[in-house]
Amino acid sequence: MKNKFLIIACWSIVSILFGAGCKKGPQFREFTYPAQSASGINYNVGFPGMNVTIKGTNFDTLTGAVKVWFGGIQATTVVSCRDTQIVVQVPATAVSGKVGLQVWTTKTDSIGSFTVIPAPTYKSISATRGNPGDVITFTGLNFLPDVSAIKAMIGSSQAQIVSNSATQVQFKVPNSVSGTPVVKFNDYPLPGPFFFVGNEQKITGTLIGHSGSYGNNANTTIAAAVDGNLNTYVDAATASGYVGYDVGAGKSAKLTVVRYAPRSGQAARMVKGEIRGSNDATLTSYDVLYKITTAPTVGVLTETAINAANTYRYIYYYSPDGYCDIAEIEFIGTVQ
Missing domain, CATH: 2.60.120.260 (Galactose-binding domain-like)
Known part of the structure; x- marks a missing residue:
């Protein structure tokens, strides 16, 4: 009988201790995150590996709180996040469809659509040395047709684009120092071999x-x-x-x-x-x-x-x- 009363007493003490531990103390704080609101994405057409920027509000600054889907495929790399902008990399297995977004517990099934196309590839460049003003031909596959989506660089200097097609971009050598030629399609960089300017x-x-x-x-x-x-x-x-x-x-x-x-x-x-x-x-x-x-x-x-x-x-x-x-x-x- 003594053992029975001892067991009941022990359970009572444990219940009191754990029950008290579950109550909210004066230092306990609850956080309610405001619902995110996306206003759009900067590109609606692109390819795996490129970065896409999502604009909006209440995104917070923690990349770990962000999830993005392209056609139902979740992105594995959230590049950066601040309150009004999220930069995310299109996943390798992305498919065309809706772009979904979740920040903390607020999920939006569609903030826009994204069409996946084959990524551009580099094949060759017409020269690896030239003078300012020379026209250089950058050749490859799956180049975007919209010239406004293309930027050509040598090192950190932007080059003037002369013409473009699905397989070529022609640009003038800028008045700059030597550097790696890079043609960007929707900010997706496609580098070529190092290019020497003038007698460098x-x-x-x-x-x-x-x-x-x-x-x-x-x-x-x-x-x-x-x-x-x-x-x-x-x-x-x-x-x-x-x-x-x-x-x-x-x-x-x-x-x-x-x-x-x-x-x-x-x-x-x-x-x-x-x-x-x-x-x-x-x-x-x-x-x-x-x-x-x-x-x-x-x-x-x-x-x-x-x-x-x-x-x-x-x-x-x-x-x-x-x-x-x-x-x-x-x-x-x-x-x-």
């Missing part, structure tokens, strides 16, 4: 840099930075290191573009890295031409225009504390 060239010379490598690995010396292989990399023996070129006695280089790629898995080590120019053989005196402030993308060459006012015999990449972990670097400009 890839700058080379005698390879200079720190000696040795971490663990004396022959595969991770400074030579790996200029071997044309994004899968090899430099790994210095000490935290600081550098790699670049001496263009030669009596010569000087004017740098206009630099292209670089990080070691896989160590992209953050390129942050604070510097592109330098010097006319001092000891490199004690130098100019910082560019400083890397964000981790570059692995597996591709990040391209940056350099506004160098002077010319230099020595141009190089310097890593203050990242073990010079770089997969590849290219210097573009003119040599006198």
Whole structure:
């Protein structure tokens, strides 16, 4: 009998404790999110992989709270979200149909329609060198017919489009430095091979840099930075290191573009890295031409225009504390 009363008493205490724990305390807050309202999407025709922008209100700023469907297929990549705009990537398996949107618990079955067409593909370019004003032909498949949906670039400079068809876009070389030619269809980028403007060239010379490598690995010396292989990399023996070129006695280089790629898995080590120019053989005196402030993308060459006012015999990449972990670097400009 005592055991029975003991069990009842214990359950009573547990019930009181857990019952009290379920009540709303003074710090308990409930959130009611306002219903999202979409006013439309920027493109109604496109292809998998391109970004689409949804305009509206009450979208909040958390991408994890957003779901978008294209023809019933949910997008896997919400690129960004702010209160009045959502940028989402059309999924690889998207089909034509309604575009659905859900933000938090508010779902709209249709905010518009989207027609899926085959993505454009690159085939060839008529030249990889030219002067400002030259007409270049960019060839491929599935190009959009509407010229207003097309933008041609060389590096960061926009080019004038001369003509376009389903398989070609012709544009004039802008008055700019060298760069990668990119034709965008509804902001979907289609790059071609690097394009040299005027007499600019890839700058080379005698390879200079720190000696040795971490663990004396022959595969991770400074030579790996200029071997044309994004899968090899430099790994210095000490935290600081550098790699670049001496263009030669009596010569000087004017740098206009630099292209670089990080070691896989160590992209953050390129942050604070510097592109330098010097006319001092000891490199004690130098100019910082560019400083890397964000981790570059692995597996591709990040391209940056350099506004160098002077010319230099020595141009190089310097890593203050990242073990010079770089997969590849290219210097573009003119040599006198």
